[in-house]
Amino acid sequence: MTSEVIRCTECQTEIAPGLLSCPSCARLVHSAELTDLARQAEDAQRNSNWTDALAAWRQAVQYLPPGTRQRDAAEAKVRELSGRVDAGGGKKTEPWWKRASALGPVGIVAALLGKAKFLLLGFTKMGTLLSFLAGLSVYWALWGWKFALCFLLSIYIHEMGHVAALQRFGIPATAPTFIPGFGAFVRLKQHPATDREDARVGLAGPVWGLGAALFALALYAATGNPLWAGVARAGAWLNLFNLIPIWQLDGSRGIRSLNRLQIWMLALLTAAMWMVTEDGMLVLVALVMAFRASTKRESPEPDWTGFIEFAGLIVTLSLLCLIPLPAKQ
């Protein structure tokens, strides 16, 4: 945004920093950028690339003054495109494994390296790298370097799940920042446009975190090294903790698109999982879930995709918490 006083190119009135249109003649300050963004969005839409179209309209919204027909239309476009991305639109390309397998083993390796490149993307940011090292030094002193490194990487994968979902919905955000003893966070630079978008972004972290825990479990099964059992269980526990629907935890975003009945069902499911696993964490999740079910504003319509995702996470993460911890050596 402009920080200096500028004059309207048409009527010469001084435009205060932060104003999006001339208060005198209503000329839009970012007229050129808006025209360009609208063109980019139309081009992307023509290619069925809903993600890029969504990102362009999101950017356009911030240049349009509230209470204008243009802003209302751009916001409506964002909601519509967000729905398309959520329904599986995104970038209309063939799945990566199909494209890769067409090229044979070399293609598969190249595709996997491409995926690994995305996972390493966060480490190209200085803030992420330095906070990761700070976290590593703290956990290293407490638990030794092997566990510290693997545990932090599983947290990093969780955060990259959020980053992937944010990219899919075209929401600008920072790279992950680690807080020793507290996990990590990704700061959104724009609010999600719909509850479903918010829920998908929120649950993407635990879904990727679950993947990391399952990978560690597979390594344990393959190698018998108790380190991997510890990493799998600690990762599962941390992701379960993140499902508490309170404050800025992922669970709080995850229930945003659910209606009251669905949240009650999740509370009951969590209580049932507590009876199976007897993990005290589930008591907390169930209690907070029941509290939110009785206080949260009603979502206009049920979101069964979000419900199934949330329920699946509760069940699988709870079961992973049953992995016996290796004896301290």
Place this chain on the structure above:
Amino acid sequence: MSPLGPANSGSDPNATTTLQFERAEFSGGHSGPACSTCKRPADNEYHHLNGRVFCTSCRAKIEQSIEKLRQSGSLSRAALFGLAAAIAGALIFYAVTAATGYQFGLIAVVVGVLVGKAVRKGSGSIGGRKYQALAMVLTYFSIASTYVPPLTKAFYARAEKQQAAETQAFAQAPAGTPAPRPKVHLGVVPFYAFMFVLALAAPVLGGFRNILGTIILGIGLWEAWKFNRRVDVKFTGPFAVTAAPSA
């Protein structure tokens, strides 16, 4: 960056094809700069705050009312509200620990948020250094009080161990050995007061062994601080509405 506004159900998603980006089309129409508060036209100059236009008179009125609010802020009321929140925060910690068996660092953040919000409410939502300091002290007291149960447990365990050792030593000692000195018993209130003082020092005394606890405590304190930042209403302007003279 401004967050997206609420959904407008009347908007047509396909209307974007007919959009022009030269001039803003306000739903209520546009007839030159007008004050957001009194709606009177700002003929020669205007002021700006958070994307809205104000006339000189309304700017002065708003600034005066903020100043009045700042002067009416009550530290004692803020302290009372904050203390209640600090006690509630400590109780939440004990309840969660009892229900789950885990001691969550997150509760420190919850305490910071609770106390911070309560102090802000008590202060009349104006914030400032003294309210920030108050919120941080109360948060620290509340979080430090959660160290009392483990300290008490450790104290009793050590006392029992020491007593058992002394009893055993006395039983094995040759006749004529003087009996161990009787222990000095503190009353319940002085004992817990002592434990509380010890708990206040515990986060610092823990050193690196308690590094995670110290970081979490720091986040809790930061939350309390953040909620009581001084609320500054910073208008900009005046800005000229009339056309600038050509060079």
